[in-house]
Amino acid sequence: MLTLFHHPMLASCRFVRLAFGEYGEELALIEEKPWNRRREFLTLNPAGTLPVLLAEGDVPIVGAQVIGEYVDETRGVLKRERRLFAENPMERAEIRRLVDWFLTKMESEVTRHLVRERVLKPMIPREQGGGSPDSTAIRAARSNIRQHMKYINWMAGTRHWLAGPRITYADLAAAAAISVLDYLGEIDWTEQAAAREWYTRLKSRPSFRPLLADRVRGLSPVSHYADLDF
Amino acid sequence: MLTLFHHPMLASCRFVRLAFGEYGEELALIEEKPWNRRREFLTLNPAGTLPVLLAEGDVPIVGAQVIGEYVDETRGVLKRERRLFAENPMERAEIRRLVDWFLTKMESEVTRHLVRERVLKPMIPREQGGGSPDSTAIRAARSNIRQHMKYINWMAGTRHWLAGPRITYADLAAAAAISVLDYLGEIDWTEQAAAREWYTRLKSRPSFRPLLADRVRGLSPVSHYADLDF
Structure with missing residues (x-):
């Protein structure tokens, strides 16, 4: 079993867990607090x-996108129609663009700041950089969420999955952040019906279960977080 | 001939030009000023x-790393020992880690701020966000350069090229930023002799020539910028 150093509230780490989860491969998880700058981790x-x-x-393989490529090269290529990546270089470029998005x-406009x-x-x-939350940073990040949700909604409404007819890394990256x-x-789920339907589909997948069980000490999730019918 | 929308002073754009240059493929260059947010470009x-x-x-293929993967999938795989990427998934992961570095x-610690x-x-x-330079931002960025030069120096001294015995995308990414x-x-070239020797080797390659001819209006390069023996 491979080992993943991760933090449960980082989208990039959730993306990797989802990718392995989709391929039915379990990971040994070690929760790392990067702000401690542990010598062994560095x-x-x-x-x-x-x-x-x-x-x-x-x-060690470093970074969500680098790990994603590695998983594709060593697992994905063998998965045929369950592969989370495309065969065609143009389609691969579109999936990579969305993962990066x-x-x-x-991440830099919304997720990182709120986390x-x-x-x-x-x-x-x-x-070590802790302290009271900065309400200006929170407001700025919140004001950017809607554009990203509209973009997901548009893609989910026109393409079924975000990069086309099949589920790919693009969906896992977006769902990890969401x-x-x-x-x-x-997330305001009263808007963007196609995005909500898309997220419900993802949430119902077995790969998502461990993420829905994640809890951060002292910070409970919203009541609908783990509901498959929200 | 393919077209690249670029800016001459962005490391990510220089990386792509170097990759095509190494494979001997010319690009039609269009200089884009992203701050204008041109509708056609968006x-x-x-x-x-x-x-x-x-x-x-x-x-359209978006982003330096995504373009790099595309160039490898459509050109690099055919280049045998001139390929700028490895065959082995682990070595590929190390090259990708360094490109991202x-x-x-x-970019986020140094290059972006100084540019x-x-x-x-x-x-x-x-x-549109222009104005006088922020000297605090300049000082902070400058204080981070040395660590990156030391890292390059260490790799160049122990591995010949940054990711191993052959030139790869890792070298192009580092040289694009440098x-x-x-x-x-x-860059203070009086320190870090191995980094300097590595950069001299890169600078002498034909792929580098167009970059050494780049000029920004109103801002001349330092006198040694285009010297192959500096």
């Missing part, structure tokens, strides 16, 4: 970021 | 970021 990844996968031979662009202010700062010692924000009650 | 890439490649059939981590403050803000109208900073005179 040896695995000098950038000090999550996720890090210990792959075959305990070789949700794990980099949406930092609402989840991490209250639990991190002040001398699931973190949904835990925090940041 | 149609190609709703994120409004560079680079964007118009690939076969004028299909230089085009994302170093924004020293190159872009003076040429962008104030209402070349932008070197244009601005931000």
